[in-house]
């Protein structure tokens with residue numbers, strides 16, 4: 444099968460190409476990126492006025508499969524992903540059971556090939572059962588395609604054990620994705636510790652809950668030499684420490700989620716569970732600092748932390764609701780609307796942070812770039828399209844979003860995974 448994408452604006456961080464070009468796909472590879480390609484092909488897509496970017500790679504999603512399929516599955520999560528232009532995801536291991544050995548990693552990755560429209564890289568836990576007591580089978584997981592380990596949902600509070608996990612990860616050549624939260628300091632907090640929390644009578648989570656673990660993890664990365672990636676950074680000081688680490692030349696990268704670079708605690712108007720996520724929405728000053736860090740490339744990655752939950756788990760007060768919001772189907776539009784249109788990021792930086800940089804972090808040299816020889820994971824994005832986010836249209840099982848009813852610009856028109864059109868004109872092609 445050959446596909447010829449005509450007249451699109453190609454944004455390729457791999458080569459720096461930022462121009463109107465045609466893209467030819469043959470089988471699962473991109474074979475040519477040139478002006479005016481004249482050739483017969485099975486399918487021609489007119490991408491006039493659209494951007495042609497490497498498919499987005501989301502380093503942080505929760506597909507809840509196995510065990511929590513009432514929230515999401517490999518199939519429903521995969522459909523949500525490709526609707527958002529996401530062609531590869533890293534699925535977090537906090538499932539039931541927790542993914543903590545090679546057999547479990549292989550089982551999900553093999554099933555995902557059949558059940559999911561997007562590519563799934565299953566991450567493994569740092570400790571067995573995420574209990575923080577003994578290391579998981581890091582060697583077995585690495586051998587089965589898990590490219591990073593993560594205790595996401597919590598931090599490994601025992602620094603000595605975590606250091607051993609980092610040493611094992613370093614030896615296996617996999618990264619550590621760090622959820623930074625000192626659990627002993629949370630004290631029942633459900634939102635940012637500030638005036639708003641006091642107003643709503645809710646217990647707060649201070650910035651230091653995140654920051655002390657960010658500091659610790661950077662120091663442990665320095666000592667072990669492991670490649671460290673900081674998940675869902677939400678504070679100004681996290682960004683500051685990330686900048687410092689980079690200045691020292693440490694192998695540390697960081698991600699920010701759309702909700703953390705758009706919303707602040709001021710946007711919480713009532714005690715609504717759809718505004719509850721971990722880490723919480725912070726102050727406006729934190730949001731501004733994160734935007735600055737994205738602009739200056741201190742923050743390398745935009746990831747969603749797509750965390751679907753059932754309606755009943757979210758439509759309740761912040762004290763009782765589960766932590767987490769969905770993000771796969773809104774991330775590209777929110778990034779375009781809030782960062783690119785407003786001049787915080789260039790279109791090329793959007794492609795870097797949503798695809799090229801994640802590919803580098805995972806060591807996927809044949810992804811993250813629209814150029815000859817690379818895998819044909821491509822997204823065609825129409826930056827002109829305006830609409831209102833409607834959670835009822837989500838393909839994800841999770842409808843838990845604080846962005847319902849928000850006006851945005853930018854729509855995924857077509858998503859190609861491995862040379863196969865899996866999403867087009869508002870519909871998935873299963």
Ligand SMILES: NC(=O)N[C@@H](CC(=O)O)C(=O)O
Pocket residue numbers: 505537595596597622719720721722748750751766767768
């Ligand atoms: N982000 C969240 O609020 N929740 C995540 C866990 C996590 O990412 O820490 C979840 O698994 O639901």
Ligand SMILES: [Zn+2]
Pocket residue numbers: 595596597622623674675721722
């Ligand atoms: Zn987390």
Ligand SMILES: [Zn+2]
Pocket residue numbers: 503504505535595596748750
């Ligand atoms: Zn998460």
